[in-house]
Amino acid sequence: MAAVQETVEQVKGLAVEQYKYGFFTDIESEKAPKGLNEDIVKFISAKKGEPEWMLEWRLDAYRRWRNLDEPSWAKVKYPPVDFDDLYYYSAPKRADDGPLSLDEVDPELLRTYEKLGIPLREQEVLAGVQGAKVAVDAVFDSVSVVTTFKEELAKSGVIFCPISEAVQTHPELVQKYLGSVVPVTDNFYATLNSAVFSDGSFVYIPEGVRCPMELSTYFRINESQTGQFERTLIIADKGSYVSYLEGCTAPMRDENQLHAAVVELIAHDDAEIKYSTVQNWYPGDAEGVGGIYNFVTKRGDCRGKNSKISWTQVETGSAITWKYPSCILRGDNSRGEFYSIAISNGHQQIDSGTKMIHLGKNTSSRIISKGVSAGKSSNTYRGLVSAHRRASGARNHTQCDSLLIGQTCSAHTVPYIESKNSTAKFEHEATTSKIGDDQLFYCRQRGLNEEEAVALIVNGFCKEVLQQLPMEFAVEAQALVGISLEGSVG
């Protein structure tokens, strides 16, 4: 008891303001007027020079959205969001005509990404700053500012570009797949996103192609009172493979900012998509003021036989996280995976988990969720595993572990299990525990200080999930786990 208490006290002394991505880039930007109405939707569409069908799609979503209510079932509490007091479009000036070549990008922007540790200059990457090549789509507030390695990717037929560009250059693919996994009316935030999404990434991997490098998108919210509504669409055609990484940060502000993204993945026969997220939006300060509201809809459709979709997430940021990356296991023998680390501290509230919908025969899924709550935070795992009548031979194994640090936080587990097929076999296990005094003592006896000991133990607790991350992200994520607890417990 005593050792944990000391740790909590000591760590409390460190300010939450240690959030190291909390700076603001002073760059002139162009915004749409505040608030949301049909004119704003038309404004966004016009800014992107979109075809008529795209505008109609948005307007339809907007009209439906007006009749929807915000969901209230999640274990999160926040004052009502005033959707009329937000900017729905903000772009750095000059960047509003779509991504430029790197030479044309505002140097201030480049410095921003440098500070964030995101290499946008291909030659820097080649110079060996990082071990492996990673293509980056950098999204700044509402627009994509640059996408790297496009030409090299194009050689193998891979399309990697901002979604606004794809609407122009590959309308047939966008029309075919957009909204096919997350329908326009799926939920309140997804519908809002469908109306006002401004940018995001589009990926198409052709049949039989193994994407030659990791693809990544880096999201940055900069402007104040601005919502970010990105839209990502990834299609892996038959027998292809892609690994995709996503990272997010925002400046420290004492207001709450809204981020409502939609991600859709489609895996055809024998294709595999690996989607990894390190989410480190600004979590708010020690008193719970400010921070991002992260209301995200992510869903993958294992449409073809033997297809596989794997979600890995490290959620350390945001004031509120509402996010359930899911898999629809439609194709026979398809597989879904969800590996999650969710660390909450300060006044953060996380309600996150997954859905594994078994539709096809012999489909399998695996869920490993590691929740760490500290400070005054609340951390909820919410998940659904279901087998439909036809899903014979479905298999799921779920492991859900919660770790509590200190007496003022809470951890919740809300799994739903629905089996309509007798040959389906589901197993769910969950545990809740705290860091043992004996573990801490043992580490300290070996010379670690308490913070190091806590970080070490938590990293051990999360190991099964950390191992799932691509190398490029694993090291960063591991450090982030330590930093989150260092700076934010209490």
Added chain:
Amino acid sequence: MSIQRSEAETAYLEAFAEAGEVLPKAQWLEPARQAARDSFAETGLPHRRDEAWRWTDLRTVLDTGFPPALTGSQSEVPAGVKSPFTALDRHVIMFVDGHLRAELSDYEGLCGAAQCVCIDEDLDDAPQWLREKFGSAFTDEHDAVSALNTVFLTGGIAISVPAGTKVDKPVELIFVNTGTEPQTLNTRCLLVLGDGAEITLLETHLGVGDGRYVANSWTEVFLGTGARAEHIKVQNETASAVHLANTHSVIGAGATFNSLCLSAGAQTTRNQIKSRLDGEGGHVGIAGAYMLSDRQHCDTALMVDHAVPECTSGELFKCVMDDHARGIFQGKIIVRPDAQKTDGMQMTQGLLLSETAEFDAKPELEIFADDVRCTHGATCGELDEDQMFYLRSRGIPADEAKSLLIAAFIGEAVDEIESEEIRDLVKAYVAELRDGAGDGS
């Protein structure tokens, strides 16, 4: 705001008006009845949009009105309707169609050791303990099942066991429902145990023939410091019946409450089990078993509330579903901010014997204290192939191997009963029910 009321809701609301004339009279009970009326008028019957009812739509189940059974019935109890505990030396309190039948009961011996108050009498003179505890275990929310019971209550028993008294033999409450006409039977049992008191309470619900009715029963158990109670409920209503039940317990310091609920009968069953650990060192054990076939539907909503430190709880539910049956288990363990050193364990297992059977589970943990050890597990599947093969390789035919495995599966829940004698009687009853079912698979 206009409310679309279902036929059943309207019928219940109309019946409220007449009910006051015939029900047990008690001024002190009126505020609770009024609150229940108001709450029902406002929310009506639950349906799937209520999270707690996401798998059971009571509006559909109660599609026609089942008028409350306000006047006593003198129906005979057919010889074939037999409690599984007949062979046991016990006190018997018998209810037929929601009304206590003194001539069929035998509990004089109990009245020497404990105070027994029959609930269908005039309750204006009810003793203080009854007024205080009646319906008080969980008052935080009104739900339709509790509201209907509170308003239409026609029969029941309240038993107070004084401190230090160990009731000499088990007490069995038998609820026989003849279903001669479609009606709602609302009964109540209140058990208050003084410090160190001990009792074994058996609760048997039996239906006659294929009568169609709604049985709404509510059992409340309060355990004083160091008290011990074992509660075994066997439910075998008719195949057309609806069984709605509240089982509430409040457990004092160092007290132990151990229970088993076997759900075998009824078309639709809803068990609402709530338990609060109210004093340090308390323990609650809740076991459940389902034996469902045809189109039976059984939904248990369980909540264990660790309100104070150093308590332990364990729940084990074993659910067997055959044919088109559907089993549902929703279990929540809450650990309040002060409830350090809590040890909570929950396990639910569904066994599907046919392709069209279904199992849904929602095992929840809600933890607000850090120094706790809580686990839950849930599994669902068919009979284990390896086990089947192992048994057959030893010469046991497939049918018998299957029966053995099912009995063992259910038996794990039954084994949670402490009394060996009662355990054996329940196991024998389980075997009898399975044989009776003719092993239709």
Added chain:
Amino acid sequence: MLEIKNLHAKVEDQPILRGIDLTVNPGEVHAIMGPNGSGKSTLSHVLAGRDDYEITEGSVSYKGEDLLEMEPEERAAHGLFLAFQYPIEIPGVATMTFLKTAVNSQRKLRGEDELATPDFMKLVREKADQLKVSQDMLRRSVNVGFSGGEKKRAEILQMAVLDPTLCVLDETDSGLDIDALRVVADGVNALRGPDRGMVIITHYQRLLNYIVPDHVHVLSAGKIVRSGGKELALELEESGYAAYEADAA
């Protein structure tokens, strides 16, 4: 009593057994040795009637009857016993209950009267004492919470109580320390007799120091590639399976 001819079996389109020939006469003890993945365990499961395997060719006759036509429980009633490499845990079924059900099911299938409870208890106690199986183990659920050694002893106890005519022991020595091995081997040796055949499947020669076989066969890639006397086992201990694995490839 057992005659396996040109037996081929596959699992999920993967051929495992590719033409096994083996004859076991009453009183004989045969050891089947081979590298991992050679098909040893598959052979034992096919003999006992596990339905995950598809027999594509060949025949198995047992006491003149077609073994492959029988259900697993019929094979057991005809006197075939498989000691599992990984005995299955059955929570909720007491070992004693399990044994009694098995004994009486087999007797029923053979058209014999059921064994009276006192006689049965006496029989089990006697065998249990010989195999150092405690009363407590008999009360516990089948194999649940048993150590590796306890599981194997319980298998041999079942074998002794069920009194089979053909015993197939699948890697019975795996996971046993030297003392446990001796107890198990003594149990098996006590069951050797002129009317009973035994097939001992093992990876290591060690067990054969205690249960001395009459014949030793080497299984590789689903076929018996060499047969000999007990000295073949010692030779394998010296040279290993490398030569046979090369054959397989």
